Amino acid sequence: MAVLFAALLDTVFREPPARLHPVVGIGRLLAGLERFWRDDVRAGALAWSVGAAAVLALSSMAWWGVTALDVPGRALLTGLLLWPAFSLRMLTGEVTAVEAALGRDLDEARRRLARLVSRDTRDLDAAGVRMAALQTLAENLSDSLLAPLFYFVLFGLPGAWLYRYANTADAVWGYRTPRYRRWGRPAARADDALNWIPARLTALLLGPGKLAALRREAGRTPSPNAGWPMGALALALGVRLEKRGAYVLNPSGRAPEPADLRRALARVRRAATLAYALAALLGWGAWGV
Numbered sequence: 001m002a003v004l005f006a007a008l009l010d011t012v013f014r015e016p017p018a019r020l021h022p023v024v025g026i027g028r029l030l031a032g033l034e035r036f037w038r039d040d041v042r043a044g045a046l047a048w049s050v051g052a053a054a055v056l057a058l059s060s061m062a063w064w065g066v067t068a069l070d071v072p073g074r075a076l077l078t079g080l081l082l083w084p085a086f087s088l089r090m091l092t093g094e095v096t097a098v099e100a101a102l103g104r105d106l107d108e109a110r111r112r113l114a115r116l117v118s119r120d121t122r123d124l125d126a127a128g129v130r131m132a133a134l135q136t137l138a139e140n141l142s143d144s145l146l147a148p149l150f151y152f153v154l155f156g157l158p159g160a161w162l163y164r165y166a167n168t169a170d171a172v173w174g175y176r177t178p179r180y181r182r183w184g185r186p187a188a189r190a191d192d193a194l195n196w197i198p199a200r201l202t203a204l205l206l207g208p209g210k211l212a213a214l215r216r217e218a219g220r221t222p223s224p225n226a227g228w229p230m231g232a233l234a235l236a237l238g239v240r241l242e243k244r245g246a247y248v249l250n251p252s253g254r255a256p257e258p259a260d261l262r263r264a265l266a267r268v269r270r271a272a273t274l275a276y277a278l279a280a281l282l283g284w285g286a287w288g289v
Contacts, residue, residue: 015084022084048187052165059158071289078157094112095136117135119132131242137268206232210235
C-alpha cells in the first residue's frame with residue numbers, strides 16, 4: 001500500500017517543492033561536507049561516511065516513528081516519505097519533452113537534453129539526441145526507480161534513503177572531473193556496489209530475454225552497471241545507442257527514430273508498473289506497509 005501511494009503521489013504531483021525535497025537537502029549536506037575537501041581518497045571516504053551516517057540516522061528515526069503507527073497511517077506516512085526517493089514521472093516527462101523539442105528545433109532539443117545528461121550536447125545531430133535520451137531513460141529507470149524500491153523492500157525507509165544519498169553523492173562527487181578524481185572515488189564505488197543488483201533487475205524487466213546478447217552489450221560500457229539497462233533497451237528496440245568516444249551498444253542496430261522513443265516510454269512504463277506491484281507486495285510482506 002505504501003509503494004502504491006508513493007507511486008500515486010509521483011504520478012499526480014511529480015516532485016515535492018524544492019524547499020521540502022530531501023534530495024535537495026542531501027545536496028546541501030554534500031556541499032557542507034566539501035568544506036573538508038582534500039585531494040585524497042581517505043578524506044573522501046570519511047566525508048561520504050559522515051554524510052551516510054547522518055542520512056541513516058534521520059531516516060531511521062523517521063522509520064521508527066512510522067512503524068509505531070496503526071496500519072493505515074503507517075502505510076500512508078511511509079508512502080509520503082518514500083515518494084521523493086524516486087521520480088518516474090519527471091524522468092518520462094523530461095524525455096518526452098526532448099522528443100517534442102526535436103520536432104520543433106534541434107538546438108532546443110539539445111538544450112532540453114543537457115538538463116538530463118552530463119555530456120556535451122551542442123554538436124549532436126537528431127539521432128544523437130535520441131540516442132542520449134534513450135540511454136538516460138534506461139539508466140535512470142534503474143537509478144531513479146528500481147534501486148530505491150529494491151532497497152526499501154530490503155531495509156525500509158533507511159535503505160531507500162541511504163541509496164538515494166549514495167546515488168546523489170556519486171552524481172556530485174563521482175571522480176569524472178580533476179577536482180574529484182581521488183576524493184570522489186569512494187562515492188563512485190559505493191554507488192557501483194549499490195546499483196549492481198538493481199541494474200540487472202532493470203535489464204530483465206526491460207529486455208527481450210536474450211541473456212547472452214545482453215551480457216555482451218552490457219560489457220561494452222566502462223560502467224559495471226549502466227550497460228545492463230541501456231543494452232537491454234537497445235536490443236529490445238533494435239536500435240544502436242552510442243556515446244561518442246566511449247561505447248556503442250547494439251552496433252548492428254539502426255539509428256533511433258521518433259517512434260522508438262514512444263516505444264521505449266511504453267516499455268519503461270510497463271516495467272515500472274511491474275516493479276511497483278512487486279515492491280508493494282514484498283513491502284507489505286516485509287514491513288506491513
